[in-house]
Amino acid sequence: MATEHKIKAYGRKDEGKGASRRLRHAGRTPAVVYGGDAAPQSIEVEHEPLWLAQQNDWFYSSIISLEIDGKVESVLLRDMQRHPYKQLVMHLDFQRVKAGEKLHTRVPLHFINIEDSPAGKNSEVSVTSELNDVEVTCLPKDLPEFIEVDLSKINTGDTVHLSDVKLPKGVELVHPIDEAHNPAVAVARLNRTAAADEAADEAAAAEATAEAQSDAEGDAPAAEEGGEA
Incomplete structure (x- = not known):
């Protein structure tokens, strides 16, 4: 049985760059949930548990039980924006999933x-x-x-x-x-x-074989000229 992974979130009404900046300063990450039969919803997630969660493989490939103001929805992470050099998740996109839809x-x-x-x-x-x-x-x-x-x-x-x-x-x-x-x-x-040593050994073996063949050809008796009278 697959492990259930839960993330707690809260609905939000304030949008725009200024509102997102204030959220991040307060230790929260702006996000959006879309898809399914419901309209897209803007949410916010506590950054500290989010930062810990995103270090696991399941965060990117498993069904997540996203609890928004007490209501749980099954979602998949579809996009995540990180700060270029700070340990900070800037924004998340979650997609709703339905049990009977591939x-x-x-x-x-x-x-x-x-x-x-x-x-x-x-x-x-x-x-x-x-x-x-x-x-x-x-x-x-x-x-x-x-x-x-x-x-x-x-x-x-x-x-x-x-x-x-x-x-x-x-x-x-x-x-x-x-x-x-x-x-x-x-x-x-x-x-x-090891590959270089093996190549050197093969080259040495090939050279030794070539020298042996050359010596053998040099030691072979020359063919007699002319025939019997």
Whole structure:
């Protein structure tokens, strides 16, 4: 069962830049809720608990129970504006969701069991993520907080593609996988130093092979000229 995430908010009537500035000075963040059968509503959220909440993956991909003046609505975060250098959330956009209507959103990928994989046990190999999230469609009840990618079998040189990721029940990709769309999700590569050493060893081996072939050709007896009388 999915964890319920709650955020408390309050309705507001004052709008405009001046009103938003006063809210921020008072430790609150202006926001708006839209969508569904109701009109858009301007709200405000306490900044301190909001700042803590936005540090979690669920804040960006899960259904949030937004309590506005005692009334709870199910919403998804659709946009968040941060201050360019202060630890400050400037504005939020929430979209209402309906239980029976499919939604489109991005869900983060969580990579697991890397340390148990052949590549993870090799100190000369780095396993890197190439994709951090995926765009999915599903009913609100099926929306996962994240999708796990099991890398327990990844080996040096392997690439895990999106087609290798197991999606939870009821969840589909917005962009189906085909020959033109199957991006890499994770790759196991030799570290730069190890790769350079391996390339040097291959070059040395190739040079040794070439020298051996040259010596063999030089030692071969010359063909006799002319034939028997």
